[in-house]
Amino acid sequence: MSLMRVSSPHTRSGLGTSQVMLQVVAATVPGILALVLYFGIGVLINLALCIATALVSEAAVMKLRRRPVLFYLKDASALLTAVLLGVSLPPYCAWWLPVVGSVVAIVLAKQLYGGMGHNVFNPAMVGYVVLLISFPVDMTRWVGPTDVLHGVADIDEAFSMVFGHMSVDGFTRATPLEIVRNHESTLLAQLYEAEPVFATGGLAGSGWEMVNFGFLLGGLFLLYRRLITWHAPVAMLVTLTILSLVFYDSGSSLSKGSPILHLFSGATMLGAFFIVTDPVSGATSNKGRFIFGAGVGLLTFVIRAWGNYPDAVAFAVLLMNFAAPFIDNYTLPRTYGHKAPRRATDLEER
């Protein structure tokens, strides 16, 4: 009989790529629950639209590339991208926003670069930023959290906002980050008393803090499952904390917001545990991940404090994606038996 000739090793651990992806998707559940609880079913509509579009786009491209469609859909990477984009979009936005965003994320940012594992930029963030730049008005209309609005849009209203002509304006409120960015000549303490989103919530704005807490929980799950390492998230959160502490200015009228606000508002936790940890477009060594995370934290704060956008995680991530190969070049680990770490371009420079 003929025996198989195979290269070693002959055994493998059970974990597969699709399982990794699905576990990451599962880790977003607490965050999604908080989003639905505070912002209504608009979140679920966004998710459904994103997932459907992303899967169809992925399948279409695979068909065009003459690859086995099911094999590639099964890796669940498109699903994960769709979920991450879906939770970033404002609830009850027009249906074509998630659709356009997903197509851009999957086709432009992922497949045109060569598909899974080859994209230079984080696909979900590319989708988000394209929408944010192209449709700034629609993208910045966030509904207020339920306890501020005293009620939530029902299903009929939700669908007519997404697919019909009903305006979302009746429900929108400024987000905590917007409020703090635009506060002029008021002390933070006054602001917190005056604005209902702060008055009803804890320290970082009603709803938002719970959503961030949800994503933090999911992130801890990922750390526990060893699917991500601590380096990038910790570096990002620590940098953000330090910078916001420096510019807190004890809550004066010039304050850029408290560390708690920066950590638990906007997309901070989602970014720290689900976006910055994206292995494909991030730096690759642990040292590199640390630098990458710190860079994202820095840029996030800089743009939040002095830029034109109230939140900045997406921009910060994309900017650092540019820098990832550069970071990789200087952050090779020290190999066993070597005195010092090398540089990736060591031999070319000689």
Added chain:
Amino acid sequence: MSSVTERSSAKERRSARDARIIARDAKRKLQPGDFSGGIYPPHNKAQSTAEPIGQIPLAEDLIVPLHQHIGASAIPLVKLGQRVLKGEKIAEADGLISCPVHAPGSGKVIAIEPQPVAHPSGMLADCIVIRTDVEQRWCTLNPCTDFRSLETDQLLEKIRDCGIAGLGGAGFPSAVKLAPRGNWSIDTLIINGSECEPYISADDMLMRERAEEIVAGVEILAHLLDEPDNVLIGIEDNKPEAIATMRKAVHGTRFNVVSFATKYPSGGEKQLIQILTKREVPNSGLPANVGVVCQNVGTAYAVYRAVVFGEPLVSRVTTVVGEALQQQRNVELPIGTPVAHVLDCHGVERKQLQRVVIGGPMMGYSIDNESVPVIKTTNCILAPTWHELPPAPPAQDCIRCGLCAEVCPVSLLPQQLYWYARADEREKLQAYNLFDCIECGACSYVCPSSIPLVQYYRASKGAIRLAEEEKEKSDRARERFEYRKLRLAKAEQAKEVKRQARKRAAEIARQQNQQNTAPQNGSAAAEQERDVVAAALARVKARQASPEQQLARLQRTLTSAEHRFERIQKKLTEATASQQAQLRAQLKEAQVKLQEARDKHKQMKEQQADEEQ
């Protein structure tokens, strides 16, 4: 007085403190460290450790490869048909880094030829095949009751002569390892009983059953290395029985048994050194560079047998394991036993067998021919069923998750290496330290995309080595070419110089002639010149064959040309259409040649006739 007592008590205190520090340091020394990375695959050791080390009936033919170790192949000493005794040397080491080979059984040499051997490539290599007899008589051995009475060189020679190569897996000639070159002072001898690969339990069983002999072997090794300060026997903590028996065996000696957490690949030489001494072997260096020599427990046992009994390495303990077998255990196998025979003796169910792996599931290689023999480094024969070790699913794209980097025991970035291996970027591969990869397979083991990473690294290493060899070759060729050009230029120059010198000499001579004997000697010079020409003509004529001979030769050419012409003509009449074209061309050729021969013949005859006249 009181001050004296105070001082003395202070001294005592100091010495007590020193003793405490020494004791603490000694304890700390025995505290095993750790290496970065590593994986925790299922141990799978229980299957083969239930039974004691067994024996199987001798195979009909023993196939003994000449190359079972690292280094040059041994050179056969026996002839076809020769009778050999068990333990007789049948092949001699070729050079320093090589190993002799001994007959694992008595019998008759029936072949010395290339045979399939246990090699990942499935290649053939020279083997001596011995048809075993029933007698199985040993040759006379050369025992030694007190190894300390021997000189170091004699001991090393004995070990070398008994063909002992590292039994852990790599098979490096032990005598070479035990005589570290360069004046590295060796302060630590490590005996590797880690056996971190899943399934393999050969060292484990050896330690359980033959601990005393192993320790006796360690004594010899330590003696050879000039009694290093630390002698550490490292065993993974998943072998409690082995640890217990070894602890008992070393009782009363200064050797230490150190057990450490089970983690693959703790048995790698560099990793074990890191665990036990917290030292790192410098890259492209040897353990001796950090004062360490590492030997496998099996090697220690073989050294003991070799030195004390004079017994060459002709058998080894091998784990025979896998669900395709009815019986799974460790057996002592004569070197050269075909794997098929071993499997048959353990009730192999061939229908369930999907591959046979030599070595463990992490670093072993599969063979496609069951007739390959067991060699000195074969520590395991693994015969798994499909279900037990299923083939890898199709590889997906790398998502750079970095799990591989986390488990890499030498802190490489396997995901980047994979990337550059696929792109064949060799400079990048080397900058990412590809050649520090020990091919342990931890990265492939954890890869969620089931990418055969190690295979990529092996291929890249091979390609780079090949390219380097080729570059060296072409460099040498270029050097040769340039040297040749230089040499030719030099020769030309030398010629030119000579030519000039001659010219000048001739010039001077002519001038002198003209000056001295210008008027009267003109006719004499002319005569001299004529003489020279005549002599040259005569020489040419003498060199030529005589006219009769030339004529005879031409005659022969002519007749053979005629014959050939006739033959082709005859063939042409019988030939088929397709052959005719070719034959016609031949005929034409023959015709031309015939014509030429005739012309020449005629010319010659005429010439002769002229001369006669």
